[in-house]
Amino acid sequence: MDTNAIEKKWSSRWKDAGVFEVDPRPDKEKRYLTAAFPYPNSPQHIGHARTYTTADIYARYLRLKGYHVLFPMAFHVTGTPILAMAKRIAAKDKNVLDVFENIYKIPPEIGASLTDPKDLVTYFSKEIEEGMKEMGFSMDWRRKFYTYDSKFNKFIQWQFHKLKELGYLIKGEYPIAWCESDGNALSAHDTKGDVDPELEEVTVIKFKVSDGRYLVVTTYRPETVYGVTNIWINPEAEYVKIKYKEETLILAKKAAEVLKLQMGYELLGEISAEEILEMNPKNPATGDAVPVFKASFVAPETGTGVVMSVPAHAPFDYLALRDLGKAEMDMPQVIELSGYSNNPAKDAVEKFKVKNQDDPSGELATKEIYTKEAHGGVMVVGKYKGEKVAEAKLKVAADLKAENKAFEIITIANGPVFCRCGSPAVVNVMDDQWFIDYGIPEWKEKAKKCLDKMEIIPEKTRGEFEYTIGWLKTRPTSRSSGLGTKFPFDETKMIEALSDSTLYMSYYTISHLLDEVDASSMDNKFFDYVFLGKGDGNEKLDKLRESFLYWYPVDSRHSAGDLVRNHLTLYIFNHVGIYEEPQWPKQIVTNGFVTMEGSKMSKSMGNIMPLRFAISEYGADVIRFAVVCGADLASDSDFNKSVADGVRSRLGFISKLIEGSINEGKAHGRPEKWIHSRLNRKIERAGKLYDKLQIRHLALEIFYDVVTDLQWYLKRTKEPNLHDFFEKWIIMIAPFMPHYCEEYWEMLGHKPFITFEPFPQADLSKIDESIERGEETILQVHEDIEKISKLIGKKPESVSVFVASNWKRKLIEIAIAEKSFEGTMKAAAAEKMPMKDVTRITKQIMKNVHSLVKPVSQKDEFDALKDAEQFLSDEFECKVTVLTEEEGKHPKAGNSLPKKPSIVLE
RNA sequence: GCAGGAAUAACAAAGCGGUCAAAUGUGAUGGGUUUAGGACCCAUUGGCUUAGUGCCUUCGAAGGUUCGAAUCCUUCUUCCUGCACCA
Numbered sequence: 001m002d003t004n005a006i007e008k009k010w011s012s013r014w015k016d017a018g019v020f021e022v023d024p025r026p027d028k029e030k031r032y033l034t035a036a037f038p039y040p041n042s043p044q045h046i047g048h049a050r051t052y053t054t055a056d057i058y059a060r061y062l063r064l065k066g067y068h069v070l071f072p073m074a075f076h077v078t079g080t081p082i083l084a085m086a087k088r089i090a091a092k093d094k095n096v097l098d099v100f101e102n103i104y105k106i107p108p109e110i111g112a113s114l115t116d117p118k119d120l121v122t123y124f125s126k127e128i129e130e131g132m133k134e135m136g137f138s139m140d141w142r143r144k145f146y147t148y149d150s151k152f153n154k155f156i157q158w159q160f161h162k163l164k165e166l167g168y169l170i171k172g173e174y175p176i177a178w179c180e181s182d183g184n185a186l187s188a189h190d191t192k193g194d195v196d197p198e199l200e201e202v203t204v205i206k207f208k209v210s211d212g213r214y215l216v217v218t219t220y221r222p223e224t225v226y227g228v229t230n231i232w233i234n235p236e237a238e239y240v241k242i243k244y245k246e247e248t249l250i251l252a253k254k255a256a257e258v259l260k261l262q263m264g265y266e267l268l269g270e271i272s273a274e275e276i277l278e279m280n281p282k283n284p285a286t287g288d289a290v291p292v293f294k295a296s297f298v299a300p301e302t303g304t305g306v307v308m309s310v311p312a313h314a315p316f317d318y319l320a321l322r323d324l325g326k327a328e329m330d331m332p333q334v335i336e337l338s339g340y341s342n343n344p345a346k347d348a349v350e351k352f353k354v355k356n357q358d359d360p361s362g363e364l365a366t367k368e369i370y371t372k373e374a375h376g377g378v379m380v381v382g383k384y385k386g387e388k389v390a391e392a393k394l395k396v397a398a399d400l401k402a403e404n405k406a407f408e409i410i411t412i413a414n415g416p417v418f419c420r421c422g423s424p425a426v427v428n429v430m431d432d433q434w435f436i437d438y439g440i441p442e443w444k445e446k447a448k449k450c451l452d453k454m455e456i457i458p459e460k461t462r463g464e465f466e467y468t469i470g471w472l473k474t475r476p477t478s479r480s481s482g483l484g485t486k487f488p489f490d491e492t493k494m495i496e497a498l499s500d501s502t503l504y505m506s507y508y509t510i511s512h513l514l515d516e517v518d519a520s521s522m523d524n525k526f527f528d529y530v531f532l533g534k535g536d537g538n539e540k541l542d543k544l545r546e547s548f549l550y551w552y553p554v555d556s557r558h559s560a561g562d563l564v565r566n567h568l569t570l571y572i573f574n575h576v577g578i579y580e581e582p583q584w585p586k587q588i589v590t591n592g593f594v595t596m597e598g599s600k601m602s603k604s605m606g607n608i609m610p611l612r613f614a615i616s617e618y619g620a621d622v623i624r625f626a627v628v629c630g631a632d633l634a635s636d637s638d639f640n641k642s643v644a645d646g647v648r649s650r651l652g653f654i655s656k657l658i659e660g661s662i663n664e665g666k667a668h669g670r671p672e673k674w675i676h677s678r679l680n681r682k683i684e685r686a687g688k689l690y691d692k693l694q695i696r697h698l699a700l701e702i703f704y705d706v707v708t709d710l711q712w713y714l715k716r717t718k719e720p721n722l723h724d725f726f727e728k729w730i731i732m733i734a735p736f737m738p739h740y741c742e743e744y745w746e747m748l749g750h751k752p753f754i755t756f757e758p759f760p761q762a763d764l765s766k767i768d769e770s771i772e773r774g775e776e777t778i779l780q781v782h783e784d785i786e787k788i789s790k791l792i793g794k795k796p797e798s799v800s801v802f803v804a805s806n807w808k809r810k811l812i813e814i815a816i817a818e819k820s821f822e823g824t825m826k827a828a829a830a831e832k833m834p835m836k837d838v839t840r841i842t843k844q845i846m847k848n849v850h851s852l853v854k855p856v857s858q859k860d861e862f863d864a865l866k867d868a869e870q871f872l873s874d875e876f877e878c879k880v881t882v883l884t885e886e887e888g889k890h891p892k893a894g895n896s897l898p899k900k901p902s903i904v905l906e
Numbered sequence: 907g908c909a910g911g912a913a914u915a916a917c918a919a920a921g922c923g924g925u926c927a928a929a930u931g932u933g934a935u936g937g938g939u940u941u942a943g944g945a946c947c948c949a950u951u952g953g954c955u956u957a958g959u960g961c962c963u964u965c966g967a968a969g970g971u972u973c974g975a976a977u978c979c980u981u982c983u984u985c986c987u988g989c990a991c992c993a
Contacts, residue, residue: 039993041993076993079992080993188992371907374907463909471989472990476990630919632920635912638918642931652946696919704931780959784957785958788958819973850925900958902959
């Protein structure tokens with residue numbers, strides 16, 4: 001069979017018949033599925049396909065179960081990455097163009113032409129859409145939209161009006177990494193080396209020099225303020241005076257430059273290091289005046305460029321004092337640390353043999369002391385004496401701030417970070433930043449309540465959702481640049497990318513019905529009516545509202561697991577905030593990633609396999625399988641060539657069988673009963689596995705195992721008849737490999753589409769335990785003959801098989817009941833069994849008496865083996881005779897046990 | 907550091923109190939088929955034994971509970987992911 005031809009044939013038939021384009025049908029129960037929409041700044045690779053394939057398998061399963069299923073798709077273009085990428089293409093950035101050409105195989109002239117964000121979006125979204133269609137995803141493409149569409153913008157603005165009405169939207173200050181020369185915010189896409197600037201709060205403590213004049217130090221350890229012996233400045237650096245909140249602060253010039261934007265101070269002028277060294281500032285915690293000393297380790301661009309010295313707890317402070325010849329001075333202890341003296345810093349310096357403050361091993365000493373004190377230290381002075389350092393740290397800082405003896409500044413923790421333009425990133429505090437306040441308790445309660453009622457697949461991720469709901473607080477939602485929707489209450493701002501993808505599933509329910517509607521008429525009243533039923537409607541609006549009410553709520557939301565901590569939890573919040581309970585989400589399904597031949601896919605490793613390339617290489621049905629079946633839903637699934645080849649060859653095996661099996665076969669013996677018993681058992685289990693999306697388990701059960709069963713069946717029977725088997729099996733597996741199954745279905749003489757056939761019902765009457773156990777015994781005997789034959793090193797001329805007597809079966813039942821050697825022996829004696837054999841057998845079976853199962857009767861076992869007599873004879877090319885133990889004259893005949901017939905080779 | 911997840915044979919990955927020397931797939935080895943290659947089929951793939959149904963040692967490490975543990979409990983070790991504005 002020609003894979004590509006089959007896949008093309010069926011995808012165009014689906015398209016022509018519009019089978020996935022669905023509208024409300026009140027006569028049918030609906031299921032509404034959505035999967036996270038893609039971000040079209042590059043083509044998709046096989047990793048992206050996992051979530052969509054999982055969702056599609058589920059969608060197709062639900063159709064077989066008789067539901068009316070909607071599975072829509074759209075494109076998310078919000079935010080800065082697409083803009084940044086277009087800019088980089090315009091600048092002929094080699095990295096971007098190389099990735100396009102070498103990894104995604106985009107013709108270089110096309111790649112280089114995508115300098116307009118819209119062209120970029122158009123090109124890649126087209127590419128992605130084609131790939132999804134080729135994969136056979138059963139999506140309703142009429143509903144497609146882009147998040148920068150003006151109508152969608154209206155919807156998002158409405159969402160934000162709702163959030164504001166609810167009091168969830170607040171305005172405030174927010175620090176961000178900033179480029180002064182470009183005048184905009186910096187995220188990872190905008191920095192050299194794609195570094196994500198990490199912001200961190202640092203405490204600034206004010207040491208009073210005179211009234212209104214302070215020397216300001218930065219510290220991560222405010223609790224050590226009680227042990228300050230002096231202040232450090234770098235004599236090589238320049239220092240300045242600034243006016244900040246009506247006070248004069250003294251700090252390093254370079255530090256002041258970095259802090260300028262966030263503090264908004266007035267520069268008063270320079271001040272010489274000598275002048276500072278003369279000062280005797282007062283420790284705000286103790287009131288003691290301390291001297292100012294010189295130290296080379298102080299970096300003028302870090303913090304304030306002024307440092308407080310706590311020699312008992314900071315190895316560098318101790319070292320600098322020792323370098324000045326002051327090692328013997330009094331060094332007050334603040335923290336007690338078991339295993340250390342009253343000067344842990346000194347202990348650590350000696351332990352690591354640090355020479356002076358310029359010796360790099362000082363870092364090691366510092367790290368050890370900081371870590372240990374932070375977690376194991378106990379305060380020995382001050383207001384929080386006796387408390388743990390971890391707690392005292394926060395309390396001391398809070399007290400100092402409350403008394404206006406300290407304040408917080410924000411620094412770039414992983415700095416220095418540079419903008420692509422070359423200038424260093426600084427911290428800017430936006431005072432007109434909008435937030436969504438996910439910290440509001442009633443809102444959290446609702447989210448919790450929704451979560452409690454939701455199905456979470458895999459269930460073990462539920463804890464992560466609970467954790468995220470608990471931990472979310474105010475979240476910035478406006479940005480100064482990017483594609484998407486303008487912020488309705490400040491049109492100079494854009495709505496941030498994660499905030500416009502939390503309620504959009506509602507929009508799919510009407511997005512294909514808006515052709516006649518003008519964007520300007522889509523105001524708050526419009527959406528209030530359509531989605532909330534508030535206000536007055538009309539015929540047109542009613543149609544939209546009906547569609548929404550029919551499809552909502554979302555029955556299953558699919559995404560990769562990394563979105564639990566943000567998108568998926570925000571999705572819950574926004575739904576419970578804006579909608580009533582009947583519209584709340586019902587289920588969330590998350591999956592792991594896809595690795596490539598054992599390692600993570602990455603651009604730098606060049607091991608990304610573009611989806612459309614993979615499809616042309618292996619065919620969509622094979623890729624669907626390979627991408628989804630390699631691991632449990634939650635864990636990463638590995639894509640490798642050998643697995644894909646394995647799937648392909650099994651598919652070939654099955655195709656051949658179906659081609660050959662259609663008009664055949666009259667056999668109706670044990671093998672037929674067996675394979676139908678196996679099939680019906682699988683049908684019975686498959687439904688539950690599909691419901692829980694146990695995809696890997698399903699694949700093993702209804703694909704790999706089935707191939708193995710078929711191979712055994714073909715061995716066991718001369719005239720195979722698999723027509724009835726395939727009639728059911730094809731439907732059951734169709735969600736995995738829809739193209740092939742449609743083709744098979746047609747080959748079996750049915751009209752399309754298998755897509756809407758009812759999922760097979762398990763015929764429980766065909767599940768035959770004794771037939772299956774019989775077949776197991778045959779397999780066992782087959783193996784045993786082989787083993788023995790190998791051991792004696794020759795092919796047998798004849799084989800006799802002796803089936804154990806019924807009294808032995810009875811004996812096992814007794815053992816199961818008695819569970820003890822003595823008890824079994826007694827009961828056996830009462831039954832007048834041959835005690836010599838009983839002793840031997842009982843000894844043997846007592847070892848695993850707790851796991852014995854009731855044996856089948858001698859007759860059942862004999863019948864099974866007798867039926868296979870010819871088969872075994874053919875297999876071993878000699879006469880195989882099956883006899884009962886009683887009929888056997890050979891001395892070994894008596895060795896037989898239930899399920900373990902005695903075998904004699906001659 | 908905090909929070910979550912995980913550790914199983916050559917590799918990947920099931921199993922989550924007894925039927926477990928441990929499914930399945932891949933790889934490897936041998937054999938069959940084939941002009942050759944590929945594909946396909948069969949067998950073997952912890953050790954030792956044995957004309958098969960036996961014994962021993964294994965499921966990150968150490969302890970514990972139990973008649974019985976890969977599975978439950980405790981401690982430890984290692985690895986992964988996230989810790990916020992980034993889609």
